[in-house]
Amino acid sequence: MAPMIFTSTLLEKMARGTGTASFRFSRPQEYSFQAGQFFLITIPSPDGPLTHQFSHSDSPTEGHIELTTRLTGSPFKNALDALPAGVEVEVEGPFGVFLFKYAEPRIAFLTGGIGITPIRSMLRYLADTGGTGRIEGQELVLFYGSMTEDGIVYREELDEYVGKIQGLRVIPVIANPTETWTGHGGFITADILSAELSDPLSYTYYIVGPPPMVAAMQKIMEALAVPAGQIMIEGFAGYVT
Structure with a gap:
């Protein structure tokens, strides 16, 4: 649909882990x-209205708008965190073409931290709709980089989606794992992709996250010689604000 501007009301705030x-x-x-699109939100603050863009972390099947973010201590994030339930804000959207490709036989999501938000929107939509429209046998592999195990946002939901979405695998990669962690440690690398994907060149890649993470994933794509036409990128340019 064409973007529209409307007044919305804050319903509730939910913790998603430390600082998120x-x-x-x-x-x-x-x-x-x-699913996968973003919107602009303008909120009140002591210094006047402040505007920021966010990916929809909610699915079109849900009856609300949800944004999920790190509380970085920036003026916008501090004002957002201080909003009381019931306050009115202005929303403009939707925007963006970071959309799920139903006809691609193999998709790999490469994300880190709060970059999971548009992917969560897609996965929730697939779970709620039974994957209607997906090509038969489609494979979905989510590589999720996080500094710690506790830093995996929507972790319980992601585990739940594995049982609800046919062909989905979720592979966390933890930079600072505990001694009991049995999965991949460090950062997402070409070696990890090669180990987990039968043929890395046969996948369409969705890359989303803060600029440094996106840049690192682009280097991996170059190292694997993945054609540009098989790469979708959504960079969180305003990540720290």
């Missing part, structure tokens, strides 16, 4: 979007 939270806002019936 989700904020749910009311959603008018006439507003629709596709």
Whole structure:
């Protein structure tokens, strides 16, 4: 749909781990979007209105708008965290073409930290709709980089989606794992992709996260000689603000 501007109300705030939270806002019936898109939100603050863009972490099948973010201590994030339930904000959207490709036989998501938000939107939508429209036998592999095990946002939901979405695997990669961690440690690398994917060149890659993470994943794509047409990128340019 074409972007629209509307007034929304903060419904609730939910902790998503250390320093990370989700904020749910009311959603008018006439507003629709596709999983993977983003919106602009303008909030009140003591210094005047502040605007920021966020990916929808909610699915089109849910009845609210949700943004999930790290509380970085920036003026915007501090103002957002201080908003009381019931406050009115302005939302403009949807925007973006970072959309799920139903006809691609193999998809690998490469994300880290809060970059999971548009991927969560896609996976929730697939789970809620039973994957209607997906090509038969489609493989989905989510590589999720996190500094710690506790830093995996939506961890319980992701585990749940593995049982609900046919062909989905979730592979966390932990930079600072505990002694009991049995998965991959360090950062997402070409070696990890080669070990987990039968033929890395046969996948379409969705790369999303803060600029340094996106740059690192692009270098991996170059090392593996993945064609540019098989790479989708969504960079969180305003990550620290």
